[in-house]
Amino acid sequence: MAGKIISKFFDIDGGNTIDVYERHGGYQSIRRVLKKMAPGQVTDEVLKSNLRGLGGAGFPAGRKWSFIPKDSPKPKFLVVNADESEPGTFKDRYIMDRYTHGLFEGIMIASYAIGANKAFIYIRGEYVRQAENLVEQIKCAYDRGYLGKRIFGTNFNLDLVVHRGAGAYICGEETALLESLEGKKGWPRMKPPFPAIEGAFKCPTIVNNVETIAYVPTILQEGGEWFSELGSERNGGLKLYGVSGHVKKPGVYELPMGTSLREIIYEHAGGLQDGRKLKAVVPGGSSAPVLTADEIDVKMDYDSLAKIGSMLGSAGVIVMDDTTDIVRALYVVTRFYHHESCGQCTPCREGTGWAERILKRILDGNGRSVDIDNLLNIAGNIMGNTICPLGDAAALPLKSYLTKFRADFEAAVSDRNGVGKVADEPVSLLN
Amino acid sequence: MVKVTIDGIEIEIPKGTTVIQAAEQAGIEIPRYCYHPGLSIVGVCRICLVEIERMPKLQVACYTPATEGMVVHTNTEQVLEARQAVMEFLLVNHPLDCPVCDQAGECWLQNFYMQHALHDSRMFENKVKKSKALQIGPNVMLDSERCILCSRCVRFCDEISKSNELGIFNRGDRAELQPYPGTELDNDYSGNTIDICPVGALTDRDFRFRTRVWYLSETESICPGCSTGCNINVHHNDQRTYKAGGSRVSRLKPRYNPDVNEWWMCDAGRYGFTHVDADSRILAPTRSIGEEQEMSWGEAASEIMTKLREVISVHGKESVGVILSPQMTNEDLFVARRFFRDGLGLKHIDFEVAPLTTGAKDDFLIKADKNPNTAGARLLGVGARQGSGMTVAEMLEAARKRKLRALYICHHDLANGFAVDVVEEALTAQDLVVFQGPNTNSTSALAHYVLPAAAFVEKTGSFTNYAERVQMIHTAVTPLGESKADWQIFRSLAKEAAISVPYFEAEDVFQALTAEVEAFSGLPYAGLAGQGIALRDGQALPESETVVA
Amino acid sequence: MSKVAFSQESLSEFERIVAQYPERRAAMLPTLYLAEKEFGHISPEVEVYVGELLQVPAIKVREVLTFYTLFASKPRGKLHFQVCRGISCDLRGCTKIIEHLQEKLNLNSEETSADLAYTLSEVECLGACETAPMMQLNDDYHGDLTTETVDLILDEKK
Ligand SMILES: Cc1cc2nc3c(=O)[nH]c(=O)nc-3n(C[C@H](O)[C@H](O)[C@H](O)COP(=O)(O)O)c2cc1C
Ligand code: SF4
Ligand code: SF4
Ligand code: FES
Secondary structure (H helix, E strand, O other): OOOOOOHHHOOOOOOOOHHHHHHOOOOHHHHHHHHHOOHHHHHHHHHHOOOEOOOOOOOEHHHHHHOOOOOOOOOEEEEEEEOOOOOOOOHHHHHHHHOHHHHHHHHHHHHHHHOEEEEEEEEOOOOHHHHHHHHHHHHHHHHHOOOEOOHHHOOOOEEEEEEEOOOOHHHHOHHHHHHHHOOOOOOOOOOOOOOOOOOHHHOOEEEEEHHHHHOHHHHHHHOHHHHHHHOEOOEOOEEEEEEEEOOOOOEEEEEEOOOEHHHHHHHHOOOOOOOOOEEEEEOOOOOOOOEEHHHOOOEOOHHHHHHOOOOOOOOEEEEEEOOOOHHHHHHHHHHHHHHHOOOOOHHHHHHHHHHHHHHHHHHHHHOOOHHHHHHHHHHHHHOOOOOOOHHHHHHHHHHHHHHHOHHHHHHHHHHHOOOOOOOOOOOOOOO | OEEEEEOOEEEEEOOOOEHHHHHHHOOOOOOOOOOOOOOOOOOOOOOOEEEEOOOOOOEEOOOOEOOOOOEEEOOOHHHHHHHHHHHHHHHHOOOOOHHHOOOOOOOHHHHHHHHOOOOOOOOOOOOOOOOOOEEOOOOEEEOHHHOOOOOHHHHHHHHHOOOOOEEEEOOHHHOEEEEOOOOOOOOOOOHHHHHHOOOOOEEEOOOOOOOOHHHOEEEEEEOOOOOOOOEEEEEEOOOOEOOEOOOOEEEEEEOOEOOOOEOOOOHHHHOOOHHHHOOOEOOOOEEOOOOOEEOOHHHHHHHHHHHHHHHHHHHOHHHEEEEOOOOOOHHHHHHHHHHHHHHOOOOEEEOOOOOOOOOOOOOOOOOOOOOOOHHHHHHOOOOOOOOOOOOHHHHHHHHHOOOOOEEEEEOOOHHHOOOHHHHHHHHHOOOEEEEEEOEOOOOHHHOOEEEEEOOHHHOOEEEEOOOOEEEEEOOOOOOOOOOEOHHHHHHHHHHHOOOOOOOOOHHHHHHHHHHHOHHHOOOOHHHOOOOOEEOOOOOOOOOOOOOOO | OOOOOOOHHHHHHHHHHHOOOOOHHHHHHHHHHHHHHHHOOOOHHHHHHHHHHHOOOHHHHHHHHHHOOOOOOOOOOOEEEEEEOOHHHHHOOHHHHHHHHHHHHOOOOOEEOOOOOEEEEEEOOOOOHHHOOOEEEOOEEEOOOOHHHHHHHHHHHO
């Protein structure tokens, strides 16, 4: 088994403090970078590492950095996405709590690479204690001269600001996040322009996930190639997998990219509770299409999961055993996306609520057999037709649960058919 | 320029043109709710999705720029399905109360729905409840349940009126359009939100339940409310007669003119047409010496001319003052000039009356000069400042001192520009006072003869706006009672005086005008309709320092 | 002019916050947090005040306030129980926890007790699924909940 990079700090007492971090070799990477490397070389190294964006989309981090216009006179910004709101995801919380200065060092290197002198950490509002820790540790870094002006005696200046969200999953979507950072509602923006060209405050901006940034110091310390080889093809390095649901040992596990889902569930997370069988597993946060028990030999990386029609997403693995009511699971997931839709786009705003109400009705024993195809149709009508991918995030579970577990849904509607009364008389739209 | 192909039609368009605009130029209308050419683009309603070759997903036509070689399809099965899906989504929480909705007949939900009809409803679920029939301002009613959250009205208030009254609160399908609690949608342009709301969420308080839109006809015109001359359509109900079943003119709507008002008009202009069907309309020529008595046009013309000739023969031509009005058309003023100045040889002719209270103005559409044709009157030289006669103020002073013996006053309520006693003293000192206009006022009350002039919706002619753009008004409804266009009244009088006014139509007047008046020379009558013609090639003039009423 | 105002202390904190951003409006969320801390909840007067501070129309403040779930526009209880109802917590029995709290606090979800002692909310995934079922009580997370541990927490906080 490969060593650990981030998670080795998880078990160290005071791993969040500057002293402990430095004692374990922290802040060496940035020193070297500032003295020996040009910004472009940093980006190249990250490109070589095959570090993917670990917030969900998996876009190669180095490629993204290279989109920052070199000749723009505008200030550049780095925004670290710590909104972590995709159900089943909790890895960034660990990083912020226990690898605090590792994250800062990554922020410093990334900012240097893209030419930013100001970085923001956008952290979900519920993470009150995490935000407090960040603020406190930022202060320590300033006190040491690691942040602020003339860092390590070089010409590099960097200010780091913690910005708290206020309860909106959509603000994890990078353009909604930028709107929120600017003091507005989290309404995702139309693209283009992409943030790298016009992001925060109309300036070139890189948005990266906490975990993406947290791997940067090690990459620059050990080399891109070294990091790349830890993982699978085109999916460099290690990765934090969060496992929750019906397993014996839920938690965060740092493993090579491409570790099999079976290994993660059965070896690391301790397998299912005794006597239970695996029914379904969501591999990458609740929006990732669900897998059946016989699909778990898949390698957990972006490309392998995409190949079987699912996605690595945030690598939040949600395990469901054979006691799970799949109809209810889909209802709970759909309720989430309905609750979190920002409400801009017609299909997402109306479709998520509609689907939730149908699922609720089925759960209440008033299902009709047409409901299943109607739900599939609603999902299809949302899919791909909205501004941001939240619409897809809502549609993908609908499609996959209803297709892969159709029998469960059919049983639910026939079991319950005719038992209760339909909420409302059907409304004819044509009169 | 870039070349794109839309539904097989190849067109060339400037770089930066969006697909929706390009399609329009190719004669293809892509449905839209949130897109409005005068507002920022948000791409939220998703009704305008189109297929673009080599793009994996459908794209919104309103936001996507058309690029060289792009091939767009607006009618494929996939597009139609997506459109139908958006329609269906929009109706998920829609109350479907068309039978009691004022928007019925001009609702974009209904319109597109007809084109993309669904065959059976799958709507078994309860709908999200929101507030209905809320009066959110002096002119606007809001029905939140009908709102499709296109945000057009919000963007209007943020970007055009810059008054920020409206917001969308909450999120998801709980999102609701509202004004700020305790405040109103009350700005000088609020009525435009009603025009741009694609559904029946924002409706006109004034128009609510008054008539069904399919009974309305439309006539192109110009708002007479100020010197901007916003292009409008007059919506009129030809089945309704004056004082029988309500007003003939139902509403005014702005008409697009990129050089004048774009898509907008102000509320003062929009709601300022009520005088057209008011009780104060003058219906017949009337003698008001002693007992008030209606007369025929023949009688009136002959009596007035007789008296006028008397005054002139006893006291001379300099004893008569003529007060024209910048509410009159170029044609009216030209005939007035021909009759009073050239025919009768009168000297004291003016039209400008500075109002006691300066009119409101802003840096958008509203001008302090509340007249549509001040520039025209100036160019026609019918003001004291253009000639050598007395100004209106001088005329009143001279009248008081009986240096003037007769006043011929058009449209003006002189009390708007002068103290009541000044007007009264002046007018009561006259041997002859004639008032001509569409409505009675405090000035007409002092006249010996009152002549009914057609209102702006009852005649054809042209106004010259502050920037010297000549624009046309058209007859929307027939003149009330005996009233007729001002120039026709002058023609009747001229006939009595054997002065030649050889015009039968407004067009004849216009032709003579262009032949005779330098500033208008060469203007083609046929070119005036629609967007009008700028005399100085669209060069806006600074607003004149004198403000006229 | 607004009817409320920050204390000197909050005002200087506000100035410090504003200085962190290239644009004044960006201080919206932190200022709303600050206002909530000072005034308990964000009333319409406070909205207006925040608008004045940030130089944006009050309606934009309200749009933001109502978009996000964390700000209190009405008074909330001293103890705010936010029980996670996300998928991982649901799989591990959050419904029981919610029902237990409803009974114990004698409240429905999304209600505040008349004495402003408690507010009970069901919230979406809080990002601590490894401890499901879990809840947030004011600023702190409590995981691996059972009805018994909930009772212990209640006893301790009462
Ligand atoms: C609805 C939605 C929610 C998202 N939430 C998060 C989030 O909580 N954290 C995150 O890092 N990325 C999230 N993302 C992905 C971001 O948009 C963006 O891709 C990411 O922050 C980029 O960083 P990365 O390249 O380092 O992954 C979300 C995307 C969507 C569409
Ligand atoms: S897809 Fe949903 S969340 Fe995303 S912008 Fe549209 S309405 Fe908002
Ligand atoms: S009220 Fe009308 S214009 Fe305003 S958002 Fe709703 S539908 Fe759009
Ligand atoms: S018109 Fe294009 S999305 Fe609304």
